[in-house]
Amino acid sequence: xxxHWNWGIFFQTSPDGVHTYLETLxxxxxxxxxxxxxxxxxxxxMGSLVGVIRTTPHLWLVRLGNAxxxxxxxxxxxxxxxxxxxxxxxxxxxxxxxxLKQLPDASFYxxxxxxxxxxxxxxxxxxxxxxxSLARGQGWAALALGLTRTQAYIYVLLxxxxxxxxxxxxxxxxxxxKNSAVALTIGLMExxxxxxAMQEFSFQVFEAFTAATVIYIIINIIVTFGMRWVERRSAxxxxxxxxxxxxxxx
Amino acid sequence: xxxxxxxxxxxxxxxxxFYDGMTFTxxxxxxxxxxxxxxxxxxxMMRLSGFAxxxxxxxxxxxxxxxxxxxxVIFWFYFLxxxxxxxxxxxxxxxxxxxxxxxxxxxxxxxxxxxAEIMRAGIQSIPRGQVGAAQALGMTYLQTMGxxxxxxxxxxxxxxxxxQTIVLFQDTSLVYVLSITDxxxxxxxxxxxxxxxxxxxxxxxxxxxxxxxxxxxLVRRLQRRVAIIR
Numbered sequence: 001x002x003x004h005w006n007w008g009i010f011f012q013t014s015p016d017g018v019h020t021y022l023e024t025l026x027x028x029x030x031x032x033x034x035x036x037x038x039x040x041x042x043x044x045x046m047g048s049l050v051g052v053i054r055t056t057p058h059l060w061l062v063r064l065g066n067a068x069x070x071x072x073x074x075x076x077x078x079x080x081x082x083x084x085x086x087x088x089x090x091x092x093x094x095x096x097x098x099x100l101k102q103l104p105d106a107s108f109y110x111x112x113x114x115x116x117x118x119x120x121x122x123x124x125x126x127x128x129x130x131x132x133s134l135a136r137g138q139g140w141a142a143l144a145l146g147l148t149r150t151q152a153y154i155y156v157l158l159x160x161x162x163x164x165x166x167x168x169x170x171x172x173x174x175x176x177x178k179n180s181a182v183a184l185t186i187g188l189m190e191x192x193x194x195x196x197a198m199q200e201f202s203f204q205v206f207e208a209f210t211a212a213t214v215i216y217i218i219i220n221i222i223v224t225f226g227m228r229w230v231e232r233r234s235a236x237x238x239x240x241x242x243x244x245x246x247x248x249x250x
Numbered sequence: 251x252x253x254x255x256x257x258x259x260x261x262x263x264x265x266x267x268f269y270d271g272m273t274f275t276x277x278x279x280x281x282x283x284x285x286x287x288x289x290x291x292x293x294x295m296m297r298l299s300g301f302a303x304x305x306x307x308x309x310x311x312x313x314x315x316x317x318x319x320x321x322x323v324i325f326w327f328y329f330l331x332x333x334x335x336x337x338x339x340x341x342x343x344x345x346x347x348x349x350x351x352x353x354x355x356x357x358x359x360x361x362x363x364x365x366a367e368i369m370r371a372g373i374q375s376i377p378r379g380q381v382g383a384a385q386a387l388g389m390t391y392l393q394t395m396g397x398x399x400x401x402x403x404x405x406x407x408x409x410x411x412x413x414q415t416i417v418l419f420q421d422t423s424l425v426y427v428l429s430i431t432d433x434x435x436x437x438x439x440x441x442x443x444x445x446x447x448x449x450x451x452x453x454x455x456x457x458x459x460x461x462x463x464x465x466x467x468l469v470r471r472l473q474r475r476v477a478i479i480r
Contacts, residue, residue, distance in 0.1 A: 003333070070463055071459065073462075074420075074458065074459045074462035074463045074466065075420075075455050075458050075459050075462070076420035076421070076423040076424075076434070076458055077420075078423045078424055078426060078434065079423060079434060079451065079454055079455045079458055080455070082438075082447075082451045082454075083451055083452070083455055086447040086448070086451060087447060087448050087451050087452060090447070090448045091448065174317070178317075178318065178319040178320070179319065180319075181319035181320075181321040181322060182319075182321060182424065184321065184427070185426065185427060192319055192321050192322045192325070195322070195325075196325060199325075199329075205329045206329070206330075209322065209325060209326050209329075212318075212322055213314075213318050213322065213326075216317055216318045216319065216322070217314070217317050217318070220317040
Protein backbone atom coordinates (compact mmCIF):
# COMPACT_ATOMS: atom_id res chain seq x y z
CA UNK A 1 0.00 0.00 0.00
CA UNK A 2 1.31 3.41 -0.86
CA UNK A 3 -0.75 5.39 1.62
CA HIS A 4 1.03 7.61 4.10
CA TRP A 5 -0.47 7.45 7.55
CA ASN A 6 -0.20 10.55 9.68
CA TRP A 7 -2.15 10.39 12.92
CA GLY A 8 -0.60 13.68 14.07
CA ILE A 9 -2.85 15.45 11.55
CA PHE A 10 -5.60 15.84 14.17
CA PHE A 11 -3.51 18.37 16.10
CA GLN A 12 -2.65 20.50 13.09
CA THR A 13 -4.59 23.66 12.40
CA SER A 14 -7.44 23.28 9.92
CA PRO A 15 -7.98 25.76 7.04
CA ASP A 16 -10.28 27.90 9.20
CA GLY A 17 -7.06 29.01 10.95
CA VAL A 18 -8.50 28.79 14.45
CA HIS A 19 -9.34 25.19 15.27
CA THR A 20 -7.30 22.01 14.97
CA TYR A 21 -8.78 19.23 12.84
CA LEU A 22 -9.77 17.39 16.00
CA GLU A 23 -11.69 20.43 17.21
CA THR A 24 -13.53 20.74 13.88
CA LEU A 25 -14.62 17.10 14.22
CA UNK A 26 -15.86 17.76 17.76
CA UNK A 27 -17.76 20.85 16.54
CA UNK A 28 -19.33 18.59 13.92
CA UNK A 29 -20.29 16.11 16.63
CA UNK A 30 -22.05 18.97 18.41
CA UNK A 31 -24.09 19.77 15.28
CA UNK A 32 -24.90 16.08 14.80
CA UNK A 33 -26.19 15.80 18.35
CA UNK A 34 -28.07 19.12 18.23
CA UNK A 35 -29.77 18.12 14.97
CA UNK A 36 -30.61 14.62 16.16
CA UNK A 37 -31.99 15.74 19.53
CA UNK A 38 -34.13 18.57 18.11
CA UNK A 39 -35.44 16.30 15.35
CA UNK A 40 -36.17 13.61 17.93
CA UNK A 41 -38.45 15.98 19.91
CA UNK A 42 -40.41 16.69 16.72
CA UNK A 43 -40.47 12.99 15.75
CA UNK A 44 -41.67 11.88 19.17
CA UNK A 45 -44.38 14.56 19.31
CA MET A 46 -45.73 14.09 15.77
CA GLY A 47 -45.21 10.33 15.90
CA SER A 48 -47.20 9.98 19.12
CA LEU A 49 -50.02 12.16 17.77
CA VAL A 50 -50.27 10.23 14.49
CA GLY A 51 -49.83 6.88 16.23
CA VAL A 52 -52.67 7.72 18.62
CA ILE A 53 -55.13 8.94 15.97
CA ARG A 54 -54.57 5.67 14.06
CA THR A 55 -55.93 3.75 17.05
CA THR A 56 -59.06 5.89 17.50
CA PRO A 57 -62.42 4.62 16.22
CA HIS A 58 -62.77 7.59 13.81
CA LEU A 59 -62.38 6.17 10.32
CA TRP A 60 -61.25 9.43 8.71
CA LEU A 61 -58.65 10.11 11.37
CA VAL A 62 -57.26 6.59 10.89
CA ARG A 63 -57.10 7.10 7.12
CA LEU A 64 -55.39 10.47 7.58
CA GLY A 65 -52.85 8.87 9.90
CA ASN A 66 -52.23 5.99 7.49
CA ALA A 67 -51.71 8.40 4.59
CA UNK A 68 -49.27 10.45 6.70
CA UNK A 69 -47.21 7.36 7.51
CA UNK A 70 -47.18 6.10 3.91
CA UNK A 71 -46.07 9.47 2.50
CA UNK A 72 -43.20 9.98 4.90
CA UNK A 73 -42.07 6.36 4.80
CA UNK A 74 -42.06 5.79 1.06
CA UNK A 75 -39.99 8.77 -0.05
CA UNK A 76 -36.21 8.56 0.54
CA UNK A 77 -34.94 10.86 3.29
CA UNK A 78 -32.57 12.59 0.88
CA UNK A 79 -35.45 13.48 -1.47
CA UNK A 80 -37.53 14.72 1.47
CA UNK A 81 -34.65 16.94 2.52
CA UNK A 82 -34.44 18.40 -0.98
CA UNK A 83 -38.19 19.02 -0.98
CA UNK A 84 -38.01 20.98 2.30
CA UNK A 85 -34.82 22.83 1.32
CA UNK A 86 -35.21 23.60 -2.39
CA UNK A 87 -38.91 23.15 -3.22
CA UNK A 88 -40.85 24.47 -0.21
CA UNK A 89 -39.50 28.08 -0.38
CA UNK A 90 -40.54 28.24 -4.07
CA UNK A 91 -44.10 27.07 -3.39
CA UNK A 92 -44.71 29.56 -0.56
CA UNK A 93 -45.72 33.20 -1.15
CA UNK A 94 -42.68 35.21 -2.23
CA UNK A 95 -42.16 37.03 1.10
CA UNK A 96 -42.28 33.77 3.08
CA UNK A 97 -40.00 31.98 0.64
CA UNK A 98 -37.46 34.80 0.77
CA UNK A 99 -37.58 34.80 4.57
CA LEU A 100 -36.92 31.02 4.61
CA LYS A 101 -34.02 31.31 2.18
CA GLN A 102 -32.35 34.10 4.15
CA LEU A 103 -32.71 32.38 7.52
CA PRO A 104 -29.31 31.94 9.20
CA ASP A 105 -28.57 28.24 9.76
CA ALA A 106 -31.31 27.36 7.26
CA SER A 107 -29.72 23.96 6.62
CA PHE A 108 -29.91 23.17 10.35
CA TYR A 109 -33.63 24.00 10.59
CA UNK A 110 -34.35 22.14 7.36
CA UNK A 111 -32.45 19.09 8.60
CA UNK A 112 -34.38 19.13 11.88
CA UNK A 113 -37.76 19.44 10.16
CA UNK A 114 -37.12 16.80 7.50
CA UNK A 115 -35.47 14.31 9.86
CA UNK A 116 -38.22 14.92 12.41
CA UNK A 117 -41.09 14.27 10.01
CA UNK A 118 -39.31 11.33 8.36
CA UNK A 119 -38.72 9.64 11.71
CA UNK A 120 -42.17 10.56 13.05
CA UNK A 121 -43.74 8.12 10.57
CA UNK A 122 -41.64 5.31 12.03
CA UNK A 123 -42.37 6.42 15.60
CA UNK A 124 -46.08 6.50 14.73
CA UNK A 125 -45.88 2.84 13.63
CA UNK A 126 -44.25 1.91 16.95
CA UNK A 127 -46.70 3.93 19.08
CA UNK A 128 -49.64 2.34 17.26
CA UNK A 129 -48.15 -1.14 17.71
CA UNK A 130 -47.54 -0.42 21.39
CA UNK A 131 -51.12 0.73 22.01
CA UNK A 132 -52.58 -2.21 20.06
CA SER A 133 -50.45 -4.65 22.06
CA LEU A 134 -52.25 -3.62 25.26
CA ALA A 135 -55.26 -5.66 26.33
CA ARG A 136 -58.42 -4.09 24.84
CA GLY A 137 -59.99 -4.19 28.30
CA GLN A 138 -57.60 -1.54 29.58
CA GLY A 139 -59.08 1.18 27.38
CA TRP A 140 -62.65 0.07 28.14
CA ALA A 141 -61.94 -0.04 31.87
CA ALA A 142 -60.58 3.49 31.72
CA LEU A 143 -63.72 4.71 29.90
CA ALA A 144 -65.97 2.79 32.32
CA LEU A 145 -64.30 4.59 35.23
CA GLY A 146 -65.50 7.85 33.71
CA LEU A 147 -62.27 9.01 32.07
CA THR A 148 -62.66 10.85 28.77
CA ARG A 149 -60.99 9.30 25.75
CA THR A 150 -58.14 11.83 25.97
CA GLN A 151 -57.64 11.06 29.65
CA ALA A 152 -57.68 7.32 28.93
CA TYR A 153 -54.86 7.78 26.43
CA ILE A 154 -52.81 10.10 28.64
CA TYR A 155 -53.14 8.29 31.96
CA VAL A 156 -53.71 4.64 31.01
CA LEU A 157 -52.77 3.62 27.48
CA LEU A 158 -49.74 5.76 26.56
CA UNK A 159 -47.71 5.26 29.78
CA UNK A 160 -47.83 1.50 29.22
CA UNK A 161 -47.39 1.69 25.44
CA UNK A 162 -44.25 3.86 25.72
CA UNK A 163 -42.68 1.39 28.15
CA UNK A 164 -43.40 -1.51 25.80
CA UNK A 165 -41.91 0.21 22.73
CA UNK A 166 -38.79 1.55 24.46
CA UNK A 167 -36.44 -0.92 22.67
CA UNK A 168 -37.65 -0.09 19.12
CA UNK A 169 -37.71 3.61 20.05
CA UNK A 170 -34.07 3.29 21.07
CA UNK A 171 -33.15 1.99 17.62
CA UNK A 172 -35.18 4.81 16.02
CA UNK A 173 -33.20 7.29 18.11
CA UNK A 174 -29.93 5.68 16.98
CA UNK A 175 -31.25 5.88 13.40
CA UNK A 176 -31.98 9.59 13.70
CA UNK A 177 -28.38 10.21 14.82
CA LYS A 178 -27.05 8.24 11.86
CA ASN A 179 -29.53 9.76 9.41
CA SER A 180 -28.48 13.28 10.39
CA ALA A 181 -25.42 12.62 8.20
CA VAL A 182 -27.70 12.94 5.15
CA ALA A 183 -27.98 16.65 5.99
CA LEU A 184 -24.47 17.19 4.64
CA THR A 185 -26.12 17.27 1.20
CA ILE A 186 -27.86 20.53 2.13
CA GLY A 187 -24.70 21.96 3.65
CA LEU A 188 -25.02 21.18 7.35
CA MET A 189 -21.49 20.86 8.77
CA GLU A 190 -22.15 17.86 10.98
CA UNK A 191 -19.70 15.08 11.84
CA UNK A 192 -19.56 13.25 8.49
CA UNK A 193 -19.35 16.54 6.59
CA UNK A 194 -16.46 17.67 8.79
CA UNK A 195 -14.65 14.38 8.21
CA UNK A 196 -15.12 14.82 4.46
CA ALA A 197 -13.86 18.41 4.65
CA MET A 198 -10.83 17.29 6.66
CA GLN A 199 -10.13 14.63 4.03
CA GLU A 200 -10.41 17.16 1.21
CA PHE A 201 -7.99 19.63 2.77
CA SER A 202 -5.44 17.30 4.36
CA PHE A 203 -5.69 14.23 2.05
CA GLN A 204 -5.57 12.04 5.20
CA VAL A 205 -8.66 10.11 4.09
CA PHE A 206 -8.54 7.13 6.39
CA GLU A 207 -7.56 9.04 9.54
CA ALA A 208 -10.50 11.41 9.09
CA PHE A 209 -13.05 8.65 8.48
CA THR A 210 -11.64 6.48 11.27
CA ALA A 211 -12.07 9.35 13.73
CA ALA A 212 -15.68 9.94 12.60
CA THR A 213 -16.42 6.21 12.82
CA VAL A 214 -15.02 6.01 16.34
CA ILE A 215 -17.08 9.03 17.45
CA TYR A 216 -20.28 7.49 16.01
CA ILE A 217 -19.54 4.21 17.81
CA ILE A 218 -18.98 6.03 21.11
CA ILE A 219 -22.28 7.92 20.72
CA ASN A 220 -24.00 4.60 19.95
CA ILE A 221 -22.62 2.92 23.04
CA ILE A 222 -23.57 5.84 25.30
CA VAL A 223 -27.13 5.98 23.93
CA THR A 224 -27.57 2.21 24.18
CA PHE A 225 -26.46 2.09 27.80
CA GLY A 226 -28.45 5.21 28.65
CA MET A 227 -31.61 3.72 27.21
CA ARG A 228 -31.05 0.45 29.09
CA TRP A 229 -30.90 2.51 32.26
CA VAL A 230 -34.17 4.26 31.33
CA GLU A 231 -35.75 0.85 30.62
CA ARG A 232 -34.74 -0.44 34.05
CA ARG A 233 -35.93 2.73 35.80
CA SER A 234 -39.30 2.81 34.04
CA ALA A 235 -40.10 -0.91 34.21
CA UNK A 236 -43.43 -1.71 35.86
CA UNK A 237 -43.00 -4.69 38.22
CA UNK A 238 -44.75 -7.75 36.88
CA UNK A 239 -44.84 -6.39 33.32
CA UNK A 240 -42.60 -6.09 30.27
CA UNK A 241 -39.58 -8.22 29.59
CA UNK A 242 -40.78 -9.18 26.14
CA UNK A 243 -41.24 -6.47 23.51
CA UNK A 244 -44.28 -6.94 21.27
CA UNK A 245 -43.69 -9.01 18.14
CA UNK A 246 -45.84 -6.57 16.15
CA UNK A 247 -43.18 -3.90 16.48
CA UNK A 248 -40.65 -5.98 14.61
CA UNK A 249 -42.07 -5.48 11.11
CA UNK A 250 -40.54 -2.50 9.32
CA UNK B 251 -48.06 28.75 -7.02
CA UNK B 252 -48.11 26.15 -9.78
CA UNK B 253 -48.63 28.88 -12.37
CA UNK B 254 -45.18 28.57 -13.92
CA UNK B 255 -44.95 24.84 -13.38
CA UNK B 256 -43.13 23.39 -16.38
CA UNK B 257 -44.30 19.86 -17.16
CA UNK B 258 -42.41 20.03 -20.42
CA UNK B 259 -39.04 19.65 -18.67
CA UNK B 260 -40.15 16.38 -17.09
CA UNK B 261 -41.41 14.94 -20.37
CA UNK B 262 -38.24 16.04 -22.14
CA UNK B 263 -35.96 14.35 -19.61
CA UNK B 264 -37.94 11.12 -19.18
CA UNK B 265 -35.58 8.98 -21.31
CA UNK B 266 -32.55 10.26 -19.41
CA UNK B 267 -34.22 9.86 -16.02
CA PHE B 268 -35.41 6.31 -16.58
CA TYR B 269 -32.97 4.86 -19.10
CA ASP B 270 -29.82 6.21 -17.43
CA GLY B 271 -30.93 6.91 -13.88
CA MET B 272 -33.56 4.36 -12.95
CA THR B 273 -31.65 1.51 -14.62
CA PHE B 274 -28.68 2.27 -12.38
CA THR B 275 -30.89 2.47 -9.28
CA UNK B 276 -32.73 -0.79 -10.00
CA UNK B 277 -29.59 -2.69 -11.02
CA UNK B 278 -27.84 -1.54 -7.86
CA UNK B 279 -30.86 -2.47 -5.74
CA UNK B 280 -31.23 -5.94 -7.27
CA UNK B 281 -27.54 -6.90 -7.20
CA UNK B 282 -26.93 -5.47 -3.73
CA UNK B 283 -29.98 -7.34 -2.43
CA UNK B 284 -28.71 -10.67 -3.80
CA UNK B 285 -25.18 -10.05 -2.51
CA UNK B 286 -26.45 -8.70 0.79
CA UNK B 287 -28.68 -11.71 1.44
CA UNK B 288 -25.85 -14.10 0.49
CA UNK B 289 -23.26 -12.50 2.76
CA UNK B 290 -25.89 -11.73 5.39
CA UNK B 291 -26.83 -15.41 5.61
CA UNK B 292 -23.16 -16.36 5.95
CA UNK B 293 -22.72 -13.74 8.68
CA UNK B 294 -25.82 -14.98 10.51
CA MET B 295 -24.57 -18.58 10.38
CA MET B 296 -21.15 -17.46 11.64
CA ARG B 297 -22.71 -15.42 14.40
CA LEU B 298 -24.89 -18.31 15.58
CA SER B 299 -22.07 -20.85 15.58
CA GLY B 300 -20.69 -21.69 18.98
CA PHE B 301 -17.15 -21.20 17.67
CA ALA B 302 -15.85 -17.86 19.01
CA UNK B 303 -13.29 -17.13 16.23
CA UNK B 304 -16.27 -17.15 13.82
CA UNK B 305 -19.03 -15.64 15.94
CA UNK B 306 -17.08 -12.72 17.43
CA UNK B 307 -15.83 -11.22 14.12
CA UNK B 308 -19.33 -11.61 12.63
CA UNK B 309 -20.94 -9.89 15.61
CA UNK B 310 -18.30 -7.15 15.52
CA UNK B 311 -18.81 -6.56 11.79
CA UNK B 312 -22.60 -6.38 12.09
CA UNK B 313 -22.48 -4.01 15.06
CA UNK B 314 -19.87 -1.80 13.38
CA UNK B 315 -21.90 -1.46 10.18
CA UNK B 316 -25.08 -0.81 12.12
CA UNK B 317 -23.62 1.99 14.20
CA UNK B 318 -22.23 4.23 11.44
CA UNK B 319 -24.25 6.31 8.94
CA UNK B 320 -24.59 4.93 5.41
CA UNK B 321 -23.21 8.19 4.01
CA UNK B 322 -20.00 7.68 5.96
CA VAL B 323 -19.79 4.05 4.78
CA ILE B 324 -20.22 5.23 1.17
CA PHE B 325 -17.28 7.62 1.61
CA TRP B 326 -15.21 4.90 3.32
CA PHE B 327 -15.64 2.40 0.51
CA TYR B 328 -15.26 5.00 -2.23
CA PHE B 329 -11.67 5.47 -1.02
CA LEU B 330 -11.12 1.95 0.27
CA UNK B 331 -12.29 -0.13 -2.71
CA UNK B 332 -9.30 0.83 -4.95
CA UNK B 333 -6.95 -0.33 -2.17
CA UNK B 334 -8.93 -3.56 -1.62
CA UNK B 335 -8.77 -4.19 -5.38
CA UNK B 336 -5.02 -3.63 -5.31
CA UNK B 337 -4.67 -6.08 -2.43
CA UNK B 338 -6.87 -8.72 -4.08
CA UNK B 339 -5.26 -8.56 -7.53
CA UNK B 340 -1.73 -7.87 -6.28
CA UNK B 341 -1.37 -4.80 -8.51
CA UNK B 342 1.29 -2.22 -7.74
CA UNK B 343 -1.10 0.76 -7.79
CA UNK B 344 -4.57 1.26 -6.26
CA UNK B 345 -7.05 0.10 -8.90
CA UNK B 346 -9.38 2.49 -10.72
CA UNK B 347 -12.91 1.37 -9.92
CA UNK B 348 -16.04 2.64 -11.63
CA UNK B 349 -18.91 4.30 -9.83
CA UNK B 350 -21.16 1.29 -10.22
CA UNK B 351 -18.70 -1.28 -8.83
CA UNK B 352 -17.78 1.01 -5.94
CA UNK B 353 -21.39 1.56 -4.91
CA UNK B 354 -22.26 -2.10 -5.48
CA UNK B 355 -19.49 -3.20 -3.09
CA UNK B 356 -20.59 -0.56 -0.57
CA UNK B 357 -24.26 -1.48 -0.57
CA UNK B 358 -23.62 -5.24 -0.61
CA UNK B 359 -21.33 -5.09 2.41
CA UNK B 360 -23.40 -2.50 4.27
CA UNK B 361 -26.76 -4.20 3.74
CA UNK B 362 -25.22 -7.61 4.54
CA UNK B 363 -25.14 -6.48 8.19
CA UNK B 364 -28.87 -5.68 8.14
CA UNK B 365 -29.79 -8.84 6.23
CA ALA B 366 -27.65 -10.81 8.71
CA GLU B 367 -29.83 -9.63 11.60
CA ILE B 368 -32.98 -10.61 9.69
CA MET B 369 -31.59 -14.05 8.82
CA ARG B 370 -30.42 -14.55 12.40
CA ALA B 371 -33.99 -13.99 13.58
CA GLY B 372 -35.19 -16.35 10.83
CA ILE B 373 -32.79 -19.13 11.79
CA GLN B 374 -33.67 -18.69 15.45
CA SER B 375 -37.37 -18.97 14.61
CA ILE B 376 -36.87 -22.64 13.65
CA PRO B 377 -37.51 -24.94 16.63
CA ARG B 378 -34.34 -26.41 18.06
CA GLY B 379 -35.82 -29.91 17.89
CA GLN B 380 -35.65 -29.83 14.07
CA VAL B 381 -31.89 -29.36 14.16
CA GLY B 382 -31.59 -32.19 16.66
CA ALA B 383 -33.80 -34.41 14.49
CA ALA B 384 -31.70 -33.68 11.40
CA GLN B 385 -28.52 -34.53 13.27
CA ALA B 386 -30.11 -37.72 14.59
CA LEU B 387 -30.80 -38.66 10.94
CA GLY B 388 -27.07 -38.36 10.30
CA MET B 389 -27.11 -35.05 8.42
CA THR B 390 -23.99 -32.89 8.47
CA TYR B 391 -24.09 -29.22 9.53
CA LEU B 392 -24.30 -28.03 5.91
CA GLN B 393 -27.04 -30.51 5.05
CA THR B 394 -29.02 -29.48 8.14
CA MET B 395 -28.72 -25.83 7.17
CA GLY B 396 -29.27 -26.34 3.45
CA UNK B 397 -32.22 -28.73 3.56
CA UNK B 398 -33.94 -28.05 6.89
CA UNK B 399 -33.21 -24.70 8.49
CA UNK B 400 -32.49 -22.14 5.75
CA UNK B 401 -35.48 -22.95 3.46
CA UNK B 402 -37.87 -22.42 6.36
CA UNK B 403 -35.96 -19.39 7.63
CA UNK B 404 -36.19 -17.75 4.18
CA UNK B 405 -39.89 -18.46 3.99
CA UNK B 406 -40.56 -17.03 7.44
CA UNK B 407 -38.47 -13.95 6.78
CA UNK B 408 -39.46 -13.32 3.14
CA UNK B 409 -41.71 -10.32 3.92
CA UNK B 410 -39.04 -8.75 6.15
CA UNK B 411 -36.31 -9.38 3.54
CA UNK B 412 -38.45 -7.71 0.87
CA UNK B 413 -39.26 -4.77 3.16
CA GLN B 414 -35.53 -4.34 3.72
CA THR B 415 -35.11 -4.37 -0.07
CA ILE B 416 -37.54 -1.43 -0.31
CA VAL B 417 -35.44 0.38 2.30
CA LEU B 418 -32.35 -0.47 0.23
CA PHE B 419 -34.05 0.91 -2.90
CA GLN B 420 -34.64 4.21 -1.11
CA ASP B 421 -31.14 4.20 0.37
CA THR B 422 -29.49 3.92 -3.05
CA SER B 423 -30.47 7.59 -3.57
CA LEU B 424 -27.57 8.40 -1.22
CA VAL B 425 -25.01 7.66 -3.96
CA TYR B 426 -25.90 11.27 -4.82
CA VAL B 427 -23.03 12.23 -2.47
CA LEU B 428 -20.57 10.73 -5.00
CA SER B 429 -22.26 12.64 -7.90
CA ILE B 430 -23.32 9.35 -9.48
CA THR B 431 -26.16 9.39 -12.02
CA ASP B 432 -28.73 7.22 -10.30
CA UNK B 433 -32.40 8.23 -10.59
CA UNK B 434 -32.10 11.09 -8.10
CA UNK B 435 -28.70 12.05 -9.51
CA UNK B 436 -30.19 12.31 -13.00
CA UNK B 437 -33.14 14.36 -11.73
CA UNK B 438 -30.77 16.62 -9.83
CA UNK B 439 -28.53 17.19 -12.84
CA UNK B 440 -31.48 18.22 -15.03
CA UNK B 441 -32.85 20.33 -12.18
CA UNK B 442 -29.63 22.27 -11.87
CA UNK B 443 -28.97 22.53 -15.63
CA UNK B 444 -32.45 23.87 -16.43
CA UNK B 445 -33.07 25.65 -13.13
CA UNK B 446 -36.18 23.50 -12.57
CA UNK B 447 -35.64 22.29 -9.00
CA UNK B 448 -39.32 22.33 -8.04
CA UNK B 449 -40.54 20.20 -10.94
CA UNK B 450 -37.69 17.67 -10.92
CA UNK B 451 -37.56 17.05 -7.16
CA UNK B 452 -41.35 16.78 -6.88
CA UNK B 453 -41.36 14.33 -9.78
CA UNK B 454 -38.51 12.30 -8.25
CA UNK B 455 -40.38 12.16 -4.93
CA UNK B 456 -43.53 11.00 -6.73
CA UNK B 457 -41.70 8.22 -8.58
CA UNK B 458 -39.96 6.97 -5.44
CA UNK B 459 -43.26 7.10 -3.57
CA UNK B 460 -45.22 5.17 -6.20
CA UNK B 461 -42.59 2.42 -6.53
CA UNK B 462 -42.05 2.00 -2.78
CA UNK B 463 -45.75 2.21 -1.95
CA UNK B 464 -46.81 -0.34 -4.58
CA UNK B 465 -43.95 -2.63 -3.55
CA UNK B 466 -44.94 -2.43 0.11
CA UNK B 467 -48.57 -3.23 -0.78
CA LEU B 468 -47.37 -6.30 -2.69
CA VAL B 469 -45.21 -7.35 0.26
CA ARG B 470 -48.22 -7.07 2.56
CA ARG B 471 -50.28 -9.27 0.23
CA LEU B 472 -47.44 -11.78 0.01
CA GLN B 473 -47.14 -11.78 3.78
CA ARG B 474 -50.73 -12.96 4.10
CA ARG B 475 -50.24 -15.64 1.46
CA VAL B 476 -46.99 -17.20 2.65
CA ALA B 477 -47.85 -17.09 6.35
CA ILE B 478 -47.68 -20.62 7.71
CA ILE B 479 -50.65 -21.40 9.89
CA ARG B 480 -49.40 -22.88 13.12
